[in-house]
Each structure stands twice: as C-alpha cells, then as structure tokens.
Amino acid sequence: MKVLKDLFRLFYPELCANCENQLTKNENVICTFCRHDLPLTNFKDYSENKISKSFYGRINVEKANSLLFYRKEGITKKLIHKLKYKGNEEIGSFFGNWLGEILKENKELSTIDFIIPVPLHHKKLKQRGYNQVSKFGERLSFYLKKPFVEDVLERNFTSKTQTFKARFERFNNIDTKFQLKDISTVKNKHILLIDDVITTGATLEACAKELQKSENVKVSILTMAYTE
Numbered sequence: 053m054k055v056l057k058d059l060f061r062l063f064y065p066e067l068c069a070n071c072e073n074q075l076t077k078n079e080n081v082i083c084t085f086c087r088h089d090l091p092l093t094n095f096k097d098y099s100e101n102k103i104s105k106s107f108y109g110r111i112n113v114e115k116a117n118s119l120l121f122y123r124k125e126g127i128t129k130k131l132i133h134k135l136k137y138k139g140n141e142e143i144g145s146f147f148g149n150w151l152g153e154i155l156k157e158n159k160e161l162s163t164i165d166f167i168i169p170v171p172l173h174h175k176k177l178k179q180r181g182y183n184q185v186s187k188f189g190e191r192l193s194f195y196l197k198k199p200f201v202e203d204v205l206e207r208n209f210t211s212k213t214q215t216f217k218a219r220f221e222r223f224n225n226i227d228t229k230f231q232l233k234d235i236s237t238v239k240n241k242h243i244l245l246i247d248d249v250i251t252t253g254a255t256l257e258a259c260a261k262e263l264q265k266s267e268n269v270k271v272s273i274l275t276m277a278y279t280e
C-alpha cells in the first residue's frame with residue numbers, strides 16, 4: 053500500500069492547503085511552515101476564557117473553547133474557506149486530530165455524554181455533499197471516546213410567510229431555526245456542541261437554546277476557530 057501511495061504522490065503530489073507548496077511524506081494537509089503560522093488560541097482554562105465569557109448572559113455554557121483564532125485575511129480563514137467551499141474535507145480531520153490530541157486527557161470534558169454538530173439544512177447538505185464539521189466531530193469522538201451523533205438537531209429555514217419577528221431575526225442573521233428531533237435524547241445529558249467558526253455566536257446560541265428545552269441539559273462548546 054505504501055509503495056502505491058508513494059507512487060501516486062509522485063504523479064499527483066499533495067499540496068499544502070494554505071501555501072500550495074508540495075507536501076513531504078510526513079506532512080499532512082498543510083506544510084510544517086504553515087502549521088507553525090496557525091494562530092492557536094492556547095486557552096487552557098475552559099470556564100474563564102473569552103470564548104466562554106462571550107456567551108455570558110445569553111445561554112448557560114459549561115465550557116467553551118476553540119483551536120484557532122479567525123482573522124481577516126488570515127490563514128485560518130483560508131483553510132476554513134477551503135473546507136467549506138472547495139471540498140477539502142480533510143482540513144476538518146486535521147483540526148479534529150490536533151484538538152483531540154490536546155484534549156484527550158482533559159478532565160473538564162470527561163463528563164460529556166455525546167458530541168453533536170451544528171446541523172446543515174438538508175438542502176445545503178445535499179448541495180455541498182458533507183457537513184464541514186463532520187470530520188472534525190469524528191476525530192474528536194475518537195480522541196475523547198464519546199459518541200458523535202449527527203441527527204439530534206435539525207435545521208429548518210424560517211417560512212417566508214412569517215411576520216415581522218422573522219424579518220427582524222433575519223436582519224440579525226438568525227434566519228434559521230433548529231429543532232430537536234426527539235426531546236428525550238438529550239435529557240439529563242452533557243452535550244458537546246461543535247461548529248467551524250464562532251462569529252457572533254448566534255448560531256450556537258440558537259442550538260443550545262433548543263437543546264435546553266429538554267430537562268437538565270448541560271452544553272459545552274468546541275469549535276475550530278473563534279473570531280477575535
């Protein structure tokens with residue numbers, strides 16, 4: 053297999069998802085040089101970091117953290133763009149492996165029951181072919197040894213016939229709503245909600261609110277990146 057892989061690479065070299073230089077055998081997804089350029093958040097404390105604090109007064113969040121900072125014109129933005137719009141799903145695995153390695157011994161996450169992604173609307177899922185958070189979730193599931201369950205929440209567009217409130221929400225960039233498929237699935241559970249980027253946090257907030265319609269639900273949040 054290895055010989056075949058090496059041969060394949062000779063004709064179709066893998067390129068760094070950021071700088072597009074050819075990757076060496078030991079590099080995966082991005083080159084070592086770009087890897088050192090990634091703006092890691094390095095937040096060690098899960099309850100007191102600024103990501104957790106950004107949800108204060110909005111929703112109850114146990115812990116929140118992100119692997120990277122997301123900046124205008126930065127490397128994170130470029131990678132996430134490729135992950136979402138250029139079919140490079142492996143970027144999600146790369147982030148998941150990295151964060152998984154960091155978190156595998158983390159005691160604060162040991163009470164998690166399962167990991168769920170912010171869902172895509174089914175039409176968008178069909179169009180893109182994948183949820184950009186799925187690979188990230190699968191790798192985290194592997195390292196944290198917690199199940200990754202993709203069908204707990206559903207995403208629906210708000211109907212066009214809705215009134216002023218819906219228009220107002222659209223204006224605030226919350227034009228979708230989420231629905232628990234079965235309210236009993238999450239009862240008394242600690243859910244790790246995952247997504248690609250936290251911008252305003254409105255999407256995660258909407259998901260967490262829906263999850264907390266069930267009884268005694270704790271929510272923690274983990275994302276690939278956080279917008280400073």
Ligand SMILES: [Zn+2]
Nearest residue numbers: 068071083086
């Ligand atoms: Zn590179």
